[in-house]
Amino acid sequence: MIDQYGLDYKMLGISGAERLAPDRLTIFTWPDPHLSEKTIDVTVFDGYLKNTIANMVYTMLQNNGLGLAGPQVGFMQNVVIINKEFNGDYFPMVLINPKIEEISFKESFPMREGCLSVPGYFEDRERPSGVIVSYYNTKGKETIEEFRNQNAFVIQHEIDHLHGKVFVDHLSKLKLKRIIKKTLKKKH
Numbered sequence: 001m002i003d004q005y006g007l008d009y010k011m012l013g014i015s016g017a018e019r020l021a022p023d024r025l026t027i028f029t030w031p032d033p034h035l036s037e038k039t040i041d042v043t044v045f046d047g048y049l050k051n052t053i054a055n056m057v058y059t060m061l062q063n064n065g066l067g068l069a070g071p072q073v074g075f076m077q078n079v080v081i082i083n084k085e086f087n088g089d090y091f092p093m094v095l096i097n098p099k100i101e102e103i104s105f106k107e108s109f110p111m112r113e114g115c116l117s118v119p120g121y122f123e124d125r126e127r128p129s130g131v132i133v134s135y136y137n138t139k140g141k142e143t144i145e146e147f148r149n150q151n152a153f154v155i156q157h158e159i160d161h162l163h164g165k166v167f168v169d170h171l172s173k174l175k176l177k178r179i180i181k182k183t184l185k186k187k188h
């Protein structure tokens with residue numbers, strides 16, 4: 001059941017009693033220092049965490065993103081949201097304390113890489129097309145799952161965020177600042 005905010009609370013593991021209207025969070029844009037910091041593992045699976053996750057999912061959907069990681073909204077814990085592709089449809093999914101256990105398919109999957117924290121900049125990039133990831137759900141239960149192709153690509157991008165890495169780190173700050181400034185100006 002998806003509510004008026006596009007959130008499927010059952011799938012997110014959030015019970016009815018914990019529902020709140022989600023907030024659209026501010027996404028920090030590169031080079032905000034949050035984006036180059038490493039995050040820590042989630043140890044408390046409480047209502048605050050679930051509420052933060054609901055806000056992150058809502059924020060990702062509102063911005064038409066394929067993924068969002070904690071540091072992008074200043075939540076410095078190991079949480080990533082992806083908009084998981086399945087047979088042409090998309091479903092928000094949360095991965096807590098995600099860890100790539102194994103590259104299961106080394107063949108490259110090409111994609112135009114972009115990021116909500118680097119508005120207006122895209123780069124053709126290849127990443128391994130299969131990864132096995134361990135993660136916790138919102139109830140604190142650990143699972144291991146394989147992700148392929150686009151989902152594998154997006155998860156690798158989001159997990160990089162948890163390590164303080166952004167896909168544009170190799171570009172000059174000056175060039176990127178100009179691009180972002182231009183894009184943000186157009187929006188307003």
Ligand SMILES: [Zn+2]
Pocket residue numbers: 114115116117157158161
């Ligand atoms: Zn990103």
